[in-house]
Amino acid sequence: MSAPLDLARELSARDADDLATLLTAREIGGRSLRDLFDLADALLDDASILAALAPLPRGALERLAAGEPLDASEASSASDVSSASDVSSASDTDEADDADPSESARTARRLALIDQHGRPFAPVVAVAARVLADAPRAEHPSDDALPAPTDPAVGTDPSIGTTPSVEADAAERATAAVLGVHELLDVLRGSRVRWRARGGIAVADERRLSTDLDPQHADVSQLAQLALDAGLAAVESDLLLPTDEAASWSTLPAPERWHRLLVGWFRALPRPLASVVIDRPSLLADPSALLTALRAAFPAVSAEVVEAVPTATAMADALGLVASGHPSSLGNALSGSAGPEAFAGSFPTPVDRVYLLDDLSIVSPGPLAPDLDARLRELATVESRGLATTYRISRGSLDRALSAGVTEERMRDLLVRLSLTGIPQALDYLLREAAAAHGRLRVESVDGDTLIKADEARLTEEISVHQSLSALRLERIDAATLRTSRARDAVYWMLVDAGYAPSAWQDGREVPLSRARIAHPPQTEGTLDGSPRTEALQVATRLLAATPPMVDDTSAWNTRELERALRARERVRLGVRMPDGTLRVIVALPLGLSGGRLRFSDTGAGVERTVPLRSIDDVAPETDAAGAST
Secondary structure, three states: OOHHHHHHHHHHOOOHHHHHHHHHHHOOOOOOOOOHHHHHHHHOOHHHHHHHOOOOOHHHHHHHHOOOOOOOOOOOOOOOOOOOOOHHHHHHOHHHHHHOOOHHHHHHHHOOOEOOOOOEOHHHHHHHHHHHHHOOOOOOOOHHHOOOOOOOOOOOOOOOOOOHHHHHHHHHHHHHHHHHHHHHHHHHHHOOOEEOOOOOEOHHHHHHHHHHHOOOOOOHHHHHHHHHHOOOEEEEOOEEEEEHHHHHHHOOOHHHHHHHHHHHHHHHOOHHHHHHHHHOHHHHHOHHHHHHHHHHHOOOOOHHHHHHHHHHHHHHHHHOOEEOOEEOHHHHHHHOOOOHHHHHHHOOOOEOOEEEOOOOEEEOOOOEOHHHHHHHOOOOEEEEOOOOOEEEOOHHHHHHHHHOOOOHHHHHHHHHHHEOOOOOHHHHHHHHHHHHHOOOEEEEEEOOEEEEEEOOHHHHHHHHOOHHHHHHOOEEEEOOEEEEOOOHHHHHHHHHHOOOOOEEEEOOEEOOOOOOOOEOOOOOOOOOOOOHHHHHHHHHHHHHHHOOOOOOOHHHHHHHHHHHHHHHOOOEEEEEEOOOOOEEEEEEEEEEEEOOEEEEEEOOOOEEEEEEHHHEEEEEEOOOOOOOOO
16 A cells, blocks of 8 residues: 555544644645645655654664554653653653653654554655664664653763862853843843844844843853743844743742753753753763764754754853863753752852942842842842942932832831941932922823823923923923823833933822833744644645545545656556456556546556556556566
8 A cells, every 4th residue: 555645544534733733843835735645745755754753763763764663662762841840740740651652652653754553654664764874873872861851850960070160160150140141131121122033132232231241151142042941031023021930030049040041941952952961961061972972862863953052062051061161060950850959059148138338339248139139129220240239229210119119118128128237328318309209290191191290380391391302292281280192101201211200190099110021922822814833724624625535445546646647647556456356457657537437558568458447446656667467
């Protein structure tokens, strides 16, 4: 029986959603496909099979090349990288995973490389054999030795041996990564950072951030990628923005924050690379050895995965998994069952007290406890970043805090709680002045317009002639009230930019406003028209509808193959059922197809014949011209 026909039958048993997943995973375009027979042909194309073999380990390829079925007895080597979210969940799902078929078998089945019994289709056998013939013979981890890359939780890598200098360097890098991502997220909340269509921060913004953040051991692009991989940032409307999770992450202890970055980086690795890395984290210190191990373990590995190796090793260096060209003990976070607390010694102990100086600056003698740092940033700006961070309080920062709903009482309570030196007189005066002035200038929406109200007529007169506010086209209602048709929030921020300290009001009460923009990443599978998922579903539905319902009846397949041979003027091998029930194989050149009958030239006998289509049991490409009429 023909492999494409067998596969078409397998495909006909799938629903539209499953078929759409297959189209997306195999990157099959649907415009040229008429039915499931066309899809089967496309899936069994050599180039398509080669790409689909990329995530399968050597052991699976060896069985495919031998034509052996893949079944539950096969050792798993590349489970779903995103199937667990933390170390504990990996162990919690072990029992369930043992009951499932092997991961390689599931992958091969999902990619339509094997049938429902685990047997590979004939073209898959041929391509797998060619891949193995060309693959390096270097030593490679066995399938049993490659653990499932869910989240870092397996065993330890005995090849990781460290020295105090390596450990110190690794700890410094890990700490710098946590602080760098933390500061980047803080900047993203109030600053526009553009993200290029082809990936990466816009050059001008990257240059500005490099100057502002002065990152250590990792550049701004690496910090941004760590934030993206960990789900702490997302790209929205060409802007890099923090997500809702960024705020809660920023209040976690440093080891937990680092572990979150590590897990995000690991889960973003291509699956074959993740499998090799989790088995031997020490390879991250030697890109050449890592590449050799990758190619040996996954003979069909794609060029994209190979190209990801340098980036992966650079990020491992930034995270402190590698330091001074050597693997560090932090690499055991990938292959060890210990939680983030086991690596607490690699991070400096946070402080909970600071120095408040007369010049309105605040000096933290070490990394401030995350929850206290988050509260202090509400009323102060960061002036210099690092382990010893300097903050500065100004009238503008206090106005911003008051507008966000932070009261003078809360500010004083925090400063008293933090200060080793009490509250300086200058700061005490500034707090009183800012709190007293807050609310004297109010912005409120009324009947579709925005009213600007002031306690003093002098203030509205000044605003009405302010050059930077001319776009508001302000109209005076009375001595202390101005009106504009612009939206309340836009008016509010224009006043802030002009140097005023307004408060926003709605229905008689103050409303806190913040300029911080938060990204809301879309769902994994798109639902908008034109999205890849939607297009794949449309193609899948069309192919299922276009395929004859009786796909188990070979007549539709035979007719299709005969039409194709007619167009290409190619010879085929016909299996013709004779009146006495015997089967006769004829090498034929199709000449015409109509009225339910085939006219062809019998190349073996040198005559033309005509037979009913219902008498043709099988149509296959000619493989042996010597097999003439029999």
